[in-house]
Amino acid sequence: MADFPSEVTTETSVPQPQSSTSGRMVTSIGSVIDTSFIRSIPAILMIVEILAGMIQWALIASTAFTLEPAYGWVMFVAIGFWITTTILFVMSLCAVQQKMTFVAWPLAEMMYNGIATVLYFVAFVVNAVYVNAFVHLYFGHLAAAAAFGVVVTLAYGISAFFSFLSWREGNVAPGTVPT
Template identity: 60%
Template sequence: MILGLLQWALIASAPYTSLSAYGWVMFVAITLWILTTILFFMILFSAPQKLTAVPWPLTVMAYDAIATVLYLTAFLANAASVHPFIITYFYGHMAAAAFFGALVTLMYGASAFFSYLEWRGDGGNAATSTVPT
């Protein structure tokens, strides 16, 4: 959540309307940050225990996978649009936003991977499944 906030704050602090690619980056960054914050508070306040009809591991895995793909496209658009000679004053903001976009993409990818493991697993941890009883 913090990396996503840093990325969209960096994009918002620069003239992101100068290139259409930055509009996509801004849309993805803000939308997914808001949705991730909502999902975080839902899990924090035990919504999975109250809403048992929702397959939460599958839902979180699908959300993380979709967020990974969207952030990958936004990162690529951001990184391809960073030119040091076009907008020289905000070059550092756009380059830093591309860097944080890459980090957020990796974080969503790792979260999708671990969500997949939780979805496919039996719900136990490694210590209980490897110790003979």
């Protein structure tokens, strides 16, 4: 017990405010948003996935989709991947991947896009098969939703391809690539 001090002193400092104008803190938006990501192919594909996916599930939601239980699956896939892709887009836009280095992001993105491609393809097929069940009521909405399902499936497929290339590029051992 002789090694333990009887008194401990700590010093704290108050963080100094950044320069402010009219009472507001001035921050640089460039440090929060990765502007180079927005111009990349993966970002453009994610924007297509988000927009086309939102249109798809909005078209289905505007019908009486609960009359056909198969559309529950289509809505689950469409809304689930729409929310997840939106979250991933915001994370990529804010460069969260560089801060969370304990996650193998190239592998995670490749797996996510591959699974999304397969599940969206199944949802598209289900949507296309059951369009005829609503021939007189909501045929136009559901046919358009199937068309947007194709667009989203292709976008996820292309994203899966680029994610695979990114993953493979990071896992190639030095000196094994022919020059």
